[in-house]
Amino acid sequence: MAHIGRPNLRIAIVGGGIGGLTLALALRQRGIEADVYEQAPQLTEIGAAVALSANATRELRRLGVLDTIAAASTEPSELIHRSWQDGRRIAAFPVHHGLAYQNRFGAPYFGIHRADLQKALGGALAGAGLHLGHRLVGMSEHGEALRLDFANGQSVEADLVIGADGVRSLVRRYVTGGEDAIYSGTSAFRGIVPVDRLPSLPDPQAIQFWMGPDAHLLHYAIGGRGQDVNFFAVVEGPAAWPHPTWQAPVTQDEALAAFRGWHPAVSEMIGAVEHTVRWGLFTVRPLLNWSRGRAVILGDAAHAMVPHHGQGANTTIEDAITLAEMLSHGSIGGIEQLLSRFQGLRRARTRKIQRSSRVTNDLLHLPDGSPAIADRDRRVSRFPEDFGWIHAFDALASAQPSPTVSAA
Ligand SMILES: Cc1cc2nc3c(=O)[nH]c(=O)nc-3n(C[C@H](O)[C@H](O)[C@H](O)COP(=O)(O)OP(=O)(O)OC[C@H]3O[C@@H](n4cnc5c(N)ncnc54)[C@H](O)[C@@H]3O)c2cc1C
Numbered sequence: 001m002a003h004i005g006r007p008n009l010r011i012a013i014v015g016g017g018i019g020g021l022t023l024a025l026a027l028r029q030r031g032i033e034a035d036v037y038e039q040a041p042q043l044t045e046i047g048a049a050v051a052l053s054a055n056a057t058r059e060l061r062r063l064g065v066l067d068t069i070a071a072a073s074t075e076p077s078e079l080i081h082r083s084w085q086d087g088r089r090i091a092a093f094p095v096h097h098g099l100a101y102q103n104r105f106g107a108p109y110f111g112i113h114r115a116d117l118q119k120a121l122g123g124a125l126a127g128a129g130l131h132l133g134h135r136l137v138g139m140s141e142h143g144e145a146l147r148l149d150f151a152n153g154q155s156v157e158a159d160l161v162i163g164a165d166g167v168r169s170l171v172r173r174y175v176t177g178g179e180d181a182i183y184s185g186t187s188a189f190r191g192i193v194p195v196d197r198l199p200s201l202p203d204p205q206a207i208q209f210w211m212g213p214d215a216h217l218l219h220y221a222i223g224g225r226g227q228d229v230n231f232f233a234v235v236e237g238p239a240a241w242p243h244p245t246w247q248a249p250v251t252q253d254e255a256l257a258a259f260r261g262w263h264p265a266v267s268e269m270i271g272a273v274e275h276t277v278r279w280g281l282f283t284v285r286p287l288l289n290w291s292r293g294r295a296v297i298l299g300d301a302a303h304a305m306v307p308h309h310g311q312g313a314n315t316t317i318e319d320a321i322t323l324a325e326m327l328s329h330g331s332i333g334g335i336e337q338l339l340s341r342f343q344g345l346r347r348a349r350t351r352k353i354q355r356s357s358r359v360t361n362d363l364l365h366l367p368d369g370s371p372a373i374a375d376r377d378r379r380v381s382r383f384p385e386d387f388g389w390i391h392a393f394d395a396l397a398s399a400q401p402s403p404t405v406s407a408a
Pocket of ligand 1: 014015016017018019020037038039040049050051052134135136137164165166167168169170188190232279281298299300301304307309310311312313314315316
């Protein structure tokens with residue numbers, strides 16, 4: 001039976017974002033070559049950051065890229081939940097302090113600029129099999145193979161197609177036959193601000209949630225020395241998303257008005273950035289099927305979630321490692337069964353995190369005086385106990401073939 005690693009088997013990854021690059025690297029580490037087709041002419045994602053938790057950083061260490069990532073990252077001093085107006089600390093847990101997080105979960109928690117993460121992953125790949133400027137516009141079956149058509153006029157055939165093409169995935173449309181991205185009813189203002197422009201901010205090196213009526217703001221430090229603060233400020237609404245893309249134009253006043261009356265640290269942060277857009281937060285409805293024939297999806301394409309557990313990228317990295325490991329044990333003859341086993345391994349966990357992120361949104365947006373506030377405060381005080389399962393997960397271990405039970 002032909003093994004997946006056989007050189008003439010063609011594997012195409014659509015999308016060179018976090019999932020696509022991680023998958024290509026993980027496959028290469030296992031002796032399997034793949035081609036990555038990315039629509040952007042360059043691997044640069046500007047103006048945003050990402051928080052990487054232990055469930056992802058343990059895999060990035062196994063891929064040999066964690067040192068490069070660490071050099072460009074900041075580990076938060078603490079995780080703090082605060083009240084929106086007076087900044088009262090409601091709950092706090094050490095993260096970098098005393099290396100509490102690493103000691104508990106076996107790998108670090110990092111805030112990193114997305115461009116630095118992509119540089120680390122792309123740099124490790126060193127351009128091997130990476131095809132920039134390739135926007136997928138069509139997919140069709142050609143016998144056993146799949147044909148991919150790109151906007152630049154080129155076409156390729158592949159024996160296995162992996163859609164890592166994000167929340168608006170075209171590969172997902174091929175797999176499920178529909179458009180499954182849905183607007184969450186919430187939107188965000190984002191920005192990166194030098195720490196020295198935030199004199200009112202207590203604990204600038206911590207990861208902090210400021211919780212208030214119909215909104216919250218999350219921030220953490222990034223850069224090798226924690227010199228910048230990345231924030232995203234989430235508000236309820238608009239009720240319907242008014243724009244064909246996930247960014248809609250706004251004025252500076254709209255952003256400031258959404259957080260009027262909040263603690264000076266919050267208004268300072270929002271005011272330090274020129275807001276021209278707000279980001280609609282989209283999710284993917286739970287899917288019955290992640291694969292069709294020899295095409296499969298992962299990451300945001302399969303389970304985009306609201307970012308309130310900071311787990312979209314982390315679960316995407318888990319997906320990539322799981323699939324790479326399974327493919328390294330698989331054969332092309334059994335590929336369809338392998339892809340449905342992959343879905344079986346990943347769907348329950350990602351659904352659970354997706355659901356929990358959604359519930360967290362409501363918890364973070366309670367109005368003052370709500371009878372649910374006491375429960376909220378109790379729940380954020382139990383963060384390590386209640387959410388440790390997200391961070392402790394070991395994707396590589398989960399993907400090991402189960403030992404054959406002997407009939408003897
Ligand atoms: C405000 C906000 C904050 C977030 N913060 C965090 C966080 O702190 N931690 C966390 O874990 N997650 C976070 N996330 C989620 C995280 O960004 C995503 O879950 C993650 O990027 C998903 O990776 P992906 O590879 O599936 O998709 P992406 O990283 O979006 O990559 C998809 C790639 O596919 C390419 N592509 C798309 N269509 C095509 C096409 N037709 N042809 C070719 N290429 C194509 C795109 O150009 C892109 O490069 C956040 C999200 C938001 C909106």
